[in-house]
Amino acid sequence: MKNLKLKAARAGKDLSQEDLAKICGVSRQTMSAIEKGDYNPTINLCISICKALDLTLNDLFWEE
Amino acid sequence: MDRNSGLLFGLAIGLMAGLILVVILLKFANKDKKVKTEYDERQKEIRNKGYVIGFYTMIAMLAVESLWSITGYGYPIPEYSVFFLDIIVGITTMCAYSIWNGVYWGLNNDKKKYGIIMVIATILNLIPVINGVVRGDFLSNDPVESLPIFNLIVLAMFVVLLVVMIIRALVDRACGEEG
Numbered sequence: 001m002k003n004l005k006l007k008a009a010r011a012g013k014d015l016s017q018e019d020l021a022k023i024c025g026v027s028r029q030t031m032s033a034i035e036k037g038d039y040n041p042t043i044n045l046c047i048s049i050c051k052a053l054d055l056t057l058n059d060l061f062w063e064e
Numbered sequence: 065m066d067r068n069s070g071l072l073f074g075l076a077i078g079l080m081a082g083l084i085l086v087v088i089l090l091k092f093a094n095k096d097k098k099v100k101t102e103y104d105e106r107q108k109e110i111r112n113k114g115y116v117i118g119f120y121t122m123i124a125m126l127a128v129e130s131l132w133s134i135t136g137y138g139y140p141i142p143e144y145s146v147f148f149l150d151i152i153v154g155i156t157t158m159c160a161y162s163i164w165n166g167v168y169w170g171l172n173n174d175k176k177k178y179g180i181i182m183v184i185a186t187i188l189n190l191i192p193v194i195n196g197v198v199r200g201d202f203l204s205n206d207p208v209e210s211l212p213i214f215n216l217i218v219l220a221m222f223v224v225l226l227v228v229m230i231i232r233a234l235v236d237r238a239c240g241e242e243g
Contacts, residue, residue, distance in 0.1 A: 026104035029166030039106050
């Protein structure tokens with residue numbers, strides 16, 4: 001399932017996938033795979049994405 | 065020193081020189097001057113799967129060759145190079161799988177420098193092949209005269225990986241940033 005919250009949050013911060021990937025220390029392809037729902041990131045990567053976007057795990061990764 | 069000892073000595077020296085060269089080139093080609101290429105967690109996962117697939121491909125090839133050997137038909141290439149072919153096919157499978165799944169660059173790779181190294185490696189492999197073709201002793205069973213077969217196998221690997229990389233890049237471009 002696509003992670004539209006992550007995509008929206010990234011766009012809200014005016015960051016490209018490449019920018020966010022660099023901040024989190026991963027490749028652009030990995031960030032793309034997370035947004036597309038093709039890859040389930042580890043909790044450590046989830047936390048680093050949340051920190052980069054000033055959001056919580058609930059905000060980005062909790063499905064209602 | 066007889067011919068076989070000389071060949072063994074030459075191969076050992078060549079391998080050691082090659083290893084040292086690889087370490088120097090990796091240090092040159094990585095942005096952080098580390099020999100080891102860094103990968104993120106998804107890339108490691110893909111590469112691990114790639115290693116498994118490459119390993120089983122190699123095993124399958126060895127099994128087929130064992131059965132083929134029983135028939136006694138022989139090979140169209142020098143027999144000693146068949147083992148090398150197995151290794152290269154295993155590595156190519158692993159690399160192709162990784163490239164296709166978006167793991168073509170490590171986090172600390174300098175793409176331009178890697179490009180330069182690949183061009184140089186291609187030229188260095190091409191020279192013995194052209195030389196062998198010109199002399200016409202390419203596919204003889206003499207271990208020294210037919211050595212360019214190794215270079216030809218490596219070149220074939222480069223071509224396969226280049227094709228996979230180009231197709232992947234085209235697919236990525238077509239998908240835009242989402243790809």
